[in-house]
Amino acid sequence: QAQGCRLVCGLRCCQRVFSWIPVLIITCVVLWSYYAYVFELCLFTLTNTLxxxxxxLVFHVCFVMFSWTYWKSIFTPPASPCKKFQLSYSDKQRYEMEERPxxxxxxxxxxxxxLPIFSRAQSxxxxxxDRCQVLxxxxxxxxxxxxxxxxxxxxxCPWVNNCVGFANYKFFLLFLSYSMLYCVFIAATVFQYFLKFWGDLPNxxxxxxxxxxxxxxxxxxVSLMFLFGYHCWLVAKNRSTLEAFSAPVFINGPDRNGFNVSTRRNLQQVFGEDRRLWFIPVFTSQGNGHYFPLKNRSSESHNSLLANEDMWEESDDGSEEGSLGESLSFCHMHIYTSMHSL
Structure with a gap:
């Protein structure tokens, strides 16, 4: 059994090492492109100083923004459910001791x-x-x-060796957009010298x-253009890649547009309300990732927690904060909370 555990740990270590290969490939290509553009083209080939x-100047702006967004996409940890969604000790004991499904x-x-849970499994x-023991x-x-x-x-995403989710989805979109800008600028400025080297200039x-x-x-x-266009469509529809393939299920059944609350609000959920920060890789997404407004607001009424208030959040110290004044009695199970942007 000990040998089996060591074998599993060894395989996991190998998997973690090999998972960085795509990132290493992208990094090597970008570093080479930096050398080829800055030194071989600009410093050794161009004669016009202006x-x-x-x-x-423009190249380094594109390069910095590309590198910044790529770094944020790789090293921003994927956000996980907070403690409120974990089973308490008593609930866990009761759940595990119960044999009837x-x-x-x-x-x-x-x-x-x-809890502010409205989606359901296919059943x-x-x-x-079961692995994380969370709702x-x-x-x-x-x-x-x-x-x-x-x-x-x-x-x-293997190219960033990270999950793309609530915490870093904005960074991933900016990474795609600045990657395209980086490629377009290089292609546009290199094109005339590409023709010259292809014909007149010596080897x-x-x-x-x-x-x-x-x-x-x-x-x-070309490859980034299709991927970026697809994600722009997903943002406009307020869908994830997983939801595009399998529609989220609610009490009334599957609904691909269950979280689609208008294009403007969909964009604000990802990029925030301050448009000056949309193109800067700092976190501005709305909410905390545990609750999202629904298109069909009537489906929220079954949960008393959000009957009159559609926002919820766990405070930093783990306690619940109320913003609707006095709470109603516990026996009626009407607890109102508000969700502040992170």
């Missing part, structure tokens, strides 16, 4: 009444993660690679770098 300075489902239903049951908030899914539940999980190290730089920039731009 053109050289302008190219270097129907009774277990009813236990989860009773616990979920106190209609409360979504529960899944709306749009939350378990990632088998990260081995954790991720809030508003979109997908696991040399710069010729290889400039020709190859043009092909690589165009190749990456």
């Amino acid at each position: 053109e050289k300075v302008a190219y270097l 129907d009774a277990q489902k009813q236990i989860l239903v009773e616990i979920a009444k106190k 209609g049951a409360i979504r529960f993660c 899944k908030p709306d749009r939350c899914h378990h990632c088998s690679v990260c081995e954790t539940c991720v809030l508003k999980m979109d997908h696991h 040399g190290p710069a010729k290889f770098h400039v020709l190859f730089l043009m092909f690589v920039a165009l190749m990456f731009f």
Whole structure:
């Protein structure tokens, strides 16, 4: 048994090491493109000083924004459900000791009444993660690679070696957009020298770098264009990649547009209300990832927690904060809380 555990740990370590290979490939390509553009093209090939300075200035702005967003996409941890969605000790004992599946489902239903949970499993049951031992908030899914539940999980991206979800979805979109801008600028400024090297200019190290730089920039731009366009459509519809393939299920059944609350509000959920910060890789997404407004507001009325207030949050110290004045008595189970932007 000890050998089996060591073998599993060894395989996991190997998996973690190999998972960084795509990131290493992207990093090497970008570093090479930096050398090829800055040194081989701008410093060794260009003769016009004004053109050289302008190219270097704009290039470094694109390079910094690309690197910043890529870094944030990689190293921003995927947000996981807070403690409120974990079973208490007594509830966990009651759930594990119960052998009847129907009774277990009813236990989860009773616990979920106190939480802002409106989506369901395909069977209609409360979504529960046996591995993480948490009730899944709306749009939350378990990632088998990260081995954790991720809030508003979109997908696991090998190119950033991270889950793309609520905490870093804005960074991922900006990474795609600045990657496209980086490729477009390189292709546009290299094109005339690509033609010259292809015809008149003599062979040399710069010729290889400039020709190859043009092909690589165009190749990456085409692939990124389709991916970025797809995610723009997802943002406009307020869907994740997982929800695009499998519609979220509510009490009234599956609904692909269950979280679609208008294009403007959908954009604000991802980028925030301050448009000056939309294109800067700082976290401005609305909410805390545990609750999202629904298109069909009547479906919220079954949960007394949100009957009159559609926002909820756990405070930093783990306590609940009320913003509706006096709370009603516990026997009626009307507890109103408000959700502040992180």
